[in-house]
Amino acid sequence: MIAEYYPNLRHMAGIVAIADTGSMSEAAVQLNLSQPALAQGLAKVERQMKGALFRRDARGMRLSEAGEMFVARLRRGFDILRQASPVTKRSNLHQLVTMNQMLSLIAAVDHGGFRPAAARLGRAPSSLSRACRDLADQAGTPLFEVGPIGFRPTRQAEELARVFRLTLNEIHQAAADVRGLQGDYAGRLAIGCLPLAQAVILPETLNRFAPEFPGISPQVVGGRYADLVQGLLNGDLDVLVGALRREAVPGALTCGLTHVPLFSDGLVVAARAGHPLAGKAAILLEDLKQFPWVVPGVGAPARGCYDQLFATGSAAPASVPKPVETEVYGVVGGLLRSSDRLAILARSQFPRDNGLKQLDFELPDSQREIGLTYIEGWLPSVPQARFLSLLGDVFSETTQF
Known part of the structure; x- marks a missing residue:
């Protein structure tokens, strides 16, 4: 996630409400907060941001330039947080969840349970489990179940953790945006x-x-x-x-x-400079089958092209080594430069002077x-x-x- 900034979610909701209503008092009523509490929360956030988020005048409270950026992020974050409700049985979960509950659930899901998460964070397992238990009660759905070595997160917990991570990213970026405005x-x-x-x-x-x-x-x-x-x-x-x-x-x-x-990029057959097929015109499929290959994993565009190619005609000779399967470009390049292996690469993967050459062979359905x-x-x-x-x-x- 983005650089740490973990404010009170009620304060964040209050700032959005002030932006919507233009009034501290109306925002406080809307959120069922006291006006002094909301004012203190806003003052704390503005100190953290090192600048005013609102301009106060006779018409009420209007967003400053920094406030516009900050609130745009908060709106996006709360829109994402509303996706928490369909995962659970509570339509208003996004209004109930706390920052501590969000962080506790993310930690427990990321580390596979309360004890490993607590050990990683330096917190007591009981504090994490209590926060997650309270969240489960609010959500009306179980978030953890008994597994072979303790409690493990349910599918609902994993989905909620996703939503919470995305929400936190927007809140963190809200603070980063204001810093950027300050240079x-x-x-x-x-x-x-x-x-x-x-x-x-x-x-x-x-x-x-x-x-x-x-x-x-x-x-x-x-x-x-x-x-x-x-x-x-x-x-x-x-x-x-x-x-x-x-x-x-x-x-x-x-x-x-x-x-x-x-843009659209074409796939080509690549080999090292000096390869027996380099410089040869009108290369045939049977020529390609005489050499070993480097291929990406199943599902990659180049792998589909390779599989389609080698499903045609006779099989490669038994003496030709099987392909090396990798999508690590450094490994692909190293294998090609140090052997007579071939690979299917995109034209854009040919940096200048990289020691690889495109062979004269037209690949079918090669545009990506x-x-x-x-x-x-x-x-x-x-x-x-x-x-x-x-x-x-x-x-x-x-x-x-």
């Missing part, structure tokens, strides 16, 4: 990267991003598509870069995913849409939006060579 950009840039973006596109984008936002440390996570999508849904990643796939979204969140195509995947309704921060802009620039340049 101190912070927050998170967590990128899931599929193989088709690993060699050129993402490295070049990050190199351009770093000088503009030296205070942000981007996190790049590789892996299989299903795992990276799960990272988006769990709130561990902000955006996924690579070949677009419109497969069914796992999990029960209602937010869904947005897919943004940026490359672009971005993120959760519907995502509000990029200023640094995140700039990263996306730079990424678009690199994509455009990549299609020109």
Whole structure:
């Protein structure tokens, strides 16, 4: 999750209510809070933000520039939090849950139970279990069940933890946005990267991003598509870069995913410079079957192309070693450069002077849409939006060579 900021949720709801009504007193009545309590809560948040979130005048309370940014994030966070109610039997759970309950459930789910979570956080197991038990009572549904080695989270607990993580990300980013307005950009840039973006596109984008936002440390996570999508849904990643796939979204969140195509990239057969097939014209399928391969896992676009290719014609000779299966680009490149293995790569994966060559063989159905995947309704921060802009620039340049 984003840099830690764990305020009182009632104070956050109060700030949104003040923005909606333009009145401290009306907001207090709306939330069943005393006006002094709400005023103290707002004052505390404004001290933490090092600036006023509201302008006070004869017309009431109006959002400042910082307040506009802060409240936009809070609205998004509370919209996500409302998704907690359908998971449970309480339509108003989003109004009842506390920050302590959210953090306790996330910890217990992430670490598989109360004891390991308590040990990791330095808290007493009883305090975690009590918070989760109170939350279960409010939710009207069991959140933990007896497993082989103690209590384990139920499916409802895992879904609630997802919702809570996404909510907290928006709250954390609200604070980071205000800091950015003051010239101190912070927050998170967590990128899931599929193989088709690993060699050129993402490295070049990050190199351009770093000088503009030296205070942000981007996190790049590789892996299989299903795992990276799960990272988006769990709130561990902000955006996924690579070949677009419109497969069914796992999990029960209602937010869904947005897919943004940026350009179409072709798949080609690659080999090392100096490979026996390098420079040969009109290569045949039977020529390709004489050499070992490096292939990605099942479900990857290049793997589908490979399987379709090798389902045609005669089988490869028994003396040819079986493929190495990996999606780690460094391993793929190392295997290709040090042997006569072949692989199916995207044209955009050929950085200049990388020692790999495209072979003269036309692959069927080899065009793939490359672009971005993120959760519907995502509000990029200023640094995140700039990263996306730079990424678009690199994509455009990549299609020109």
